[in-house]
Amino acid sequence: MAQPIRVLLAKVGLDGHDRGVKVVARTLRDAGMDVIYSGLHRTPEEVVTAAIQEDVDVLGVSLLSGVQLTVFPKIFKLLSEKGVDDLIVVAGGVMPDEDVVALKEMGVKEVLLQDTPPAAIVATLERLVTERGAR
């Protein structure tokens, strides 16, 4: 039997807006995925530790506070320090187009902005996990 895709959805930093991430969590649950939710105000260290312990396929970081260019470099630095090379990192939220370009250069696989339909989020994660292959 195929294993459900495991996703960690994380809110990092001083950002109390979690309506969006909860809608995404519910959407992914209803698409048959196991969704681990971090809760609010996590640090990059906490998120990376959780992603490793939970052995998720996808780490989705939701940001509505504009600090993406501070948070994601920290996450990638920690991941490389800990030797994690097969985690799919995805960003979600509201952010300027030039930041999207910068994040993708850093290694973020997809940036799902505020106007992404729920079905497209599901399809994107399924595609990324398929492209990665078995691990």
Add this chain to the structure above:
Amino acid sequence: MGRYVPSLDLIPRVEAGEMGAIGRLISRAESGTPEAREALATIYRRAGKAHVIGITGVPGSGKSTLVAHFAKQLREQGLKVGIVAVDPSSPFSGGSILGDRVRMTELATDPGIYIRSMATRGAMGGMARAALDAVDILDVGGFDTVIIETVGVGQDEVEIARASHTTVVVSAPGLGDEIQAIKAGILEIADIHVVSKCDRSDANRTLTDLKSMLTLGALTSARGEWAVPVVGVSAISGEGFDKLLDKVNAHRRVAFETETGLARLARIARFRLVKTAENLLIERFTAAAERLAPKLSARLQRRESDPYTLANEMLLASAQKELADEHA
């Protein structure tokens, strides 16, 4: 990306306590492939050192919060703590939202703590099928105490007591009276009763109900030398946790050093064996059922046959397929 490390090769890294390898092997245990089970066979033989504590109770009773506080206390004793936190899968999509970590944020980056969330994936009894494999993996990974937090249970999900050395049942105030307390089921399985949220004014009533329930059964439900305690705790004020730690430590000695404890270890092994056989049967049967159900259930719907005849036919076909596979 995408390179596959064989499960057997993960074992030395698990033994070295490497977080990533532990996490990956638990995922493989969940997938249940033959390749993974070969590695789990080795893991089981090397496990058996950790004190396994089961924590159960109704949804919202405060299990995760209790686990977070309690794990912190165990850390202060210098013990490494693994936590397997189970939440339900959706009966419709098969997906889940695993939210127990949210209550355990204080533990998040302590290297002596490992938290793993698991979905039930249709398993009954309050645990996930791979939960006990995960316990063994954490045991081999060097965790001294492994806590299994069950799903929020009803009155009847008592499997945890058959798999853990020490079972803690968490009750919250305001959810029933002394009649609820003497009913059969979950309240019977506790080695330690905890009443959570003891900062609330109605908590004393719950403490009293549980204590009087225990005295009613004092003559008939003896547990050897162990007298089941009732401990009130409050995560807000911190009260009661020292007492809980004392009781758990005392029960650990009972579990590993007394006749009562040895008898329980034998029952745990027996449960593990029977449960594993049951899971394998379900796996094989489910495969057969998926293949045969559409045709057979159509006949049932047309009332050309009856449920017992067709169910027998299905079981027979499943067994025959298995025999054929064995000879192949």
